[in-house]
Every structure is written in structure tokens, then in C-alpha cells.
Amino acid sequence: MMAAARGLVERGRRAAAGAARGAALALLTALAGLSAGAPARADLSDDAARVARMWSLSGARVARLPPFFIEHGRVRVVAVDPPPAGVSGAAGAAGPKAEECLTVVFLAPRTVEFTLEPDSFAGEPSALEGLVHRLRGPDPEDERRIHSVAGAAAILRCGAAREGLRRVAVEVLSTRGAFDVVVAASSGPPERLESILPERVSGPIAPRGDPGRPAEPGPLDARVARAARRARAEGAPRVAPIDMRASSVGTGQFSVKLSEGCHRLDLMAEVPGVAVRRATDLDAEAREAGTGRLLGRDRSDAPDTRLDFCLGEPGVVEVPFLGAAGPVKVVLSDAQWPMPPHVPGHFGARARGNLAFALQRRRAPAPRAQAIVEAVGAQGDTLVPVQVEPGRCYFAAAALVRGEMRALRISVELGDRAARDDAGEHGEGAGVAFCSEIEESAAVRVSARGGSPVWVLSVWPMD
Incomplete structure (x- = not known):
């Protein structure tokens, strides 16, 4: 009797434990279903x-363009058409009006940095909207580019400027x-991106810190030898150093x-051995003797200076410099590459040198x-x-023949692919x-x- 009673008690305990485990499993399943039903985070789409x-x-009439993917160094040309009537927005909206506004926004992951360049009218600056602002100074070569902030960039154009x-x-x-692209046509500027996507708004920029004293460049002879080895490794058949003493x-x-x-x-300038001395930070430029035409300039915050250029004919070049730590030895190391074959000379020596430099600069x-x-x-x-x-590759170069150049750009379009410099x-x-992959024609644009x-x-x- 006692043994039977103990068996009944043990079976009751096991049944209660099984019921508790079942209830706990049901609760965990319900919680998992709730967490799966709500998105953990918002994605690009x-x-x-x-x-x-x-x-x-x-x-507004709104349309989303097909998403696309771009690798670094590639340029994608996106065709932007106004959303047709009835796509979205107010029911029965009419077609495009002459005075309405067109807005296009490009969205990428927040860590992606990119630029936009609309096909604007000549001389017309780009309008900025929402999160868009320039990260660099008023560079004339960059006056039409729009830089992204936190992976977003938008452009607003109204009236006739929509054609751009x-x-x-x-x-x-x-x-x-x-990238995801959203296009909207509206009677006025739509709601700002910073209010729709507040998580993409960047905070204030922290002040620049003090980097400390410049790094010591090291012994002069070792730097001269290192520059010569680097030039020879890049194919320079001849390296000729000369030296002088600075003032x-x-x-x-x-x-x-x-x-x-x-x-x-x-x-490269010699570093004095004394403990108290001026920092070595050479700045220099190269100019064509006689004409004074600027060939190269280096004003970087570095101990040594590097100037790259090409000459279409032999000539005298003047190289003024400053930034040495007093009356020390300064060495000019001239690494030389021969003029590439098939660079035309019938446009003059200046154009010949500039065409050669376009090849040299791109390591073509x-x-x-x-x-x-x-x-x-x-x-x-x-x-x-x-x-x-x-199935064949090409190299296109644009070079100044005469006059003064403020900005020069070359771009090539093949289908929906583009490249520029x-x-x-x-x-x-x-x-x-x-x-060219399958294309039989390319559009080369020089600005x-x-x-x-x-x-x-x-x-x-090119082979």
C-alpha cells in the first residue's frame, strides 16, 4: 500500500513538471512569434x-526606380523621368505642369559615401535640398557635384530647371x-528628408585636434636613395640628383x-642635428623658364616635395622652394621617363606634354x-x-593646347556605363x-x- 502511494505521488510530480515545461515552451514560442513579427531594424528598402x-x-506623384549596385571608381548614369499621372499621391492628379517641382533622392547604406552630378544647364549651379550640402570648399572643378551625407542625397528642381x-x-x-531611388513631382518642395529620416541626420562636426609636431623625415641620404628606388621600380630608366644649399x-x-x-x-632637405630647430616642410613648384607656365605645385604638409609633369620638348625648368630648416643641403632628384610613342606632336609641344601626362597620371x-x-x-x-x-579597350585623353585652364574634365559613356577624370x-x-563590351560607339564629352x-x-x- 505504501509503495503504491509513493508511486502515485511520483507520477503526479512528473506530470506537474511536464505541464510546467509545456507552459514555458508555449510562452517562449509566443514571444519568439512576437519578435519575428516586428522588424528588428529598418533597411534600405x-x-x-x-x-x-x-x-x-x-x-505628390511618387515613383521608385529599380535599385542598382555600383563598385568604387565606376559611374552610373541614371535616367530620371517625372512620375506619370496616377502613380501615387492625390487621386486624379493631372500630368506634369510647367511650374511644378521635381525631387529625386538617392539612398544608400549610411556608411556609403557618393556624389551626384545632374545634367544641368550650362553654368547653372545645382539646387540642394534636405540632407544635401557640400563637404568640400568652392572648388570650380567641383561646382556641380553634390555630396551625400549619411548615405543620402537629394536634388530639387522647379519649373524649367527640371530638365536638368x-x-x-x-x-x-x-x-x-x-542604391534605392525615389522620384517625386509636386506643386512645391516636398517634406524634407531630415524630418522623414531623422536617423540619417549627422550631428555637429567636432573641432580639429592638434596633431602635434611633424614627424622627423630621417637622414637625407636614405631618403634620396629611397626616392630613386621607388622611381626605378615604376620604370624610370634614369634618376639624376643635384643639390644646393638653401638660404x-x-x-x-x-x-x-x-x-x-x-x-x-x-x-628633400637635410635635417639639422641640433635639438632646437625649425620643422622641415618643403613647398615647391615647377615653372617653365621664359613663359612662367606652371608645370606642377606641391604645398602639402609633408617634409619632402614631389612634382610630376611631362615636357613635349627639352627646356629649362625653374623650381623655387621654401620650408627648409635654415641653410641646409637640399637635393633635387629627377626621375625621367621617355616620351610615350604615338603621342602626336603636330599640336605643339605643350599639348604633347599634356597628353603624355594624362597617360602617366593614370598609369596607362x-x-x-x-x-x-x-x-x-x-x-x-x-x-x-x-x-x-x-571587346576592345581604349584610352581617351584631353589636353590644353593654349590659353588658361580653370577646369578640365573628360568623360566617356557606353550604354549605361560611364567613366570620367x-x-x-x-x-x-x-x-x-x-x-567596349558589345557597344560599337562611345560618347566622349570634354568640358x-x-x-x-x-x-x-x-x-x-589599347592592347
Whole structure:
């Protein structure tokens, strides 16, 4: 009897424990279902949907373009069309009106940095909206680019200026990025992005800290030898150093006769052995003797200076410098590369040197055949169609022939792919490589701004 009673008690305990475990499992399952039903975080598509929904509720016609992906260094040209009537927004909305506004927003992950360049009217600055603002100074070469903030950038155009948003070039500055695009047509500016996506608003910029004293550059002989090894590793057949003594205030000027071809001038100053001394921070520039034309300039915060340029014919180059730590030894190391073959000389020595520099700057191999296209242009934007062979690569270079250049850009479009290059500050040559997949024609566009500039374009087939 006692044994039977104990068995009944044990079975009761096991049943109660099993019921408790079942209730706990049911509770955990319910909690898991609740957590699965709610999104853990908003993704890129959710942000785009939120923007489209909020703009639609305000009565705008809204459309979302197909998402796309871009690798670093590639440019994607996106065609932007106004949303047709009835896409979203107020029911029965009419078609596009002459006075209405068009807004396009590009959304990427918050860590992605990119730029937008609308196909604006000539000389018209881009309008900025919402999170869009410039991260760099008023560089004339960059006056039409719009930089992203926290992975978002938007452009607003109203009235006739909407035509400038027909095409927008997107360039990724980060490693890569996926994009969602929302387009809205409205009677006025829609709700600002910063109120729709407050999590993408960046805070105040922290003040710049004190980096401390400049790093010691090390012994002069070791730096000269290192510069020579670096140049020879990059294919320079000849490196010729010369030296002089700087003035008591650390200034001086070299005057050197250089051969035709491409040159890299490394300027390095000796560091005094005394404990108390001025920091070594050389700044220098190279100018063509006689004309004073600027060939290169380096004003970076570094102990040594590097100047790269190409000469279309032999000439004398003057190299003034400053920033040495007193009357010390200064060495100019001239690394020389020969003039690439098939760079035309019939446009003059200046154009020849600038075309060679476009190849050297982009580390392009020397052309092995004559250019298939040569063209001459002037101030403004010029479109040059080029016939290409499917499956072959090319290099296009634009170079100043005469005049003064403020900004020079070359871009190539093949289908929905594009590539471009800017000559940079005081640059007189720009080049870009491109390959045809199935296309039989490419559109090469050269944009030149300055004082009566005349430029030449050459397109070479590359192996």
C-alpha cells in the first residue's frame, strides 16, 4: 500500500513538471512569434518606402526606380523621368505642369559615401535640398557635384530647371554601394528628408585636434636613395640628383635643363642635428623658364616635395622652394621617363606634354598604335562620338593646347556605363580608360572652363 502511494505521488510530480515545461515552451514560442513579427531594424528598402509614403500622403506623384549596385571608381548614369499621372499621391492628379517641382533622392547604406552630378544647364549651379550640402570648399572643378551625407542625397528642381534632372551621374567614393531611388513631382518642395529620416541626420562636426609636431623625415641620404628606388621600380630608366644649399631662411631655387618626356622631381632637405630647430616642410613648384607656365605645385604638409609633369620638348625648368630648416643641403632628384610613342606632336609641344601626362597620371601603358580619333575644341562642353570595336579597350585623353585652364574634365559613356577624370587644380591634361563590351560607339564629352582655352582630344586603342 505504501509503495503504491509513493508511486502515485511520483507520477503526479512528473506530470506537474511536464505541464510546467509545456507552459514555458508555449510562452517562449509566443514571444519568439512576437519578435519575428516586428522588424528588428529598418533597411534600405524600408527607408525608400517611408520617403515614398510620406511624399505620397502630401499629394505628390511618387515613383521608385529599380535599385542598382555600383563598385568604387565606376559611374552610373541614371535616367530620371517625372512620375506619370496616377502613380501615387492625390487621386486624379493631372500630368506634369510647367511650374511644378521635381525631387529625386538617392539612398544608400549610411556608411556609403557618393556624389551626384545632374545634367544641368550650362553654368547653372545645382539646387540642394534636405540632407544635401557640400563637404568640400568652392572648388570650380567641383561646382556641380553634390555630396551625400549619411548615405543620402537629394536634388530639387522647379519649373524649367527640371530638365536638368533628366540624367544624374552617380559615383561611389566608398568601396561599393547599393542604391534605392525615389522620384517625386509636386506643386512645391516636398517634406524634407531630415524630418522623414531623422536617423540619417549627422550631428555637429567636432573641432580639429592638434596633431602635434611633424614627424622627423630621417637622414637625407636614405631618403634620396629611397626616392630613386621607388622611381626605378615604376620604370624610370634614369634618376639624376643635384643639390644646393638653401638660404638662411630655408629658401632657394633650382634651374635645371630637362629632356622631353615625363619627370618626377623629389625635393628633400637635410635635417639639422641640433635639438632646437625649425620643422622641415618643403613647398615647391615647377615653372617653365621664359613663359612662367606652371608645370606642377606641391604645398602639402609633408617634409619632402614631389612634382610630376611631362615636357613635349627639352627646356629649362625653374623650381623655387621654401620650408627648409635654415641653410641646409637640399637635393633635387629627377626621375625621367621617355616620351610615350604615338603621342602626336603636330599640336605643339605643350599639348604633347599634356597628353603624355594624362597617360602617366593614370598609369596607362604607352599606346602601341596611332590615335583613331583626334579632335580640337574650345570653351564649354563638346561631345565627340567615337566608333569602337566590341571587346576592345581604349584610352581617351584631353589636353590644353593654349590659353588658361580653370577646369578640365573628360568623360566617356557606353550604354549605361560611364567613366570620367578631372585634370585637377592647375592641371592641363586628363585621361580615362574604357572598354567596349558589345557597344560599337562611345560618347566622349570634354568640358573646359578657363580663359579662352583650346584643347585637343586623342583616343588610342589599347592592347
